[in-house]
Amino acid sequence: MIKFLALFTLLGVFSSFCAGGASSYGAKTKFAKDAVLDFPDFKLTYLGNRKVPSEHWPNGFNYHDFGIRSRSGERTVSWSSGTGDIGPVEFEVDGAKFQLELRFSEGLGKLAENELVITKK
Numbered sequence: 001m002i003k004f005l006a007l008f009t010l011l012g013v014f015s016s017f018c019a020g021g022a023s024s025y026g027a028k029t030k031f032a033k034d035a036v037l038d039f040p041d042f043k044l045t046y047l048g049n050r051k052v053p054s055e056h057w058p059n060g061f062n063y064h065d066f067g068i069r070s071r072s073g074e075r076t077v078s079w080s081s082g083t084g085d086i087g088p089v090e091f092e093v094d095g096a097k098f099q100l101e102l103r104f105s106e107g108l109g110k111l112a113e114n115e116l117v118i119t120k121k
Contacts, residue, residue, distance in 0.1 A: 025120045028108055042070040042093045070094050097121040
């Protein structure tokens with residue numbers, strides 16, 4: 001019986017880690033491609049980055065795309081530093097407003113390459 005409980009607990013921890021686990025608003029959260037982060041109001045999945053060419057900017061723009069799944073459906077939110085202004089991107093889920101920050105958080109400072117902050121407004 002003890003072996004069964006230990007195995008059950010270990011499987012629970014492993015599945016929680018693989019799914020990204022519960023995530024909190026206003027905290028640094030690590031993300032990886034295709035890993036699901038479970039926020040209280042929605043699930044967030046990093047879909048990857050894409051390069052968008054521009055005739056005015058020789059290097060174009062790099063966008064990071066995130067899939068959001070909630071009670072009302074699915075959508076994509078894209079973050080880019082654009083021309084260098086590293087600020088949050090605002091989005092709405094089921095009537096509530098949120099911000100997604102990469103690279104730098106207004107409240108927490110510099111973020112690692114694989115960290116984001118979601119703030120509920």
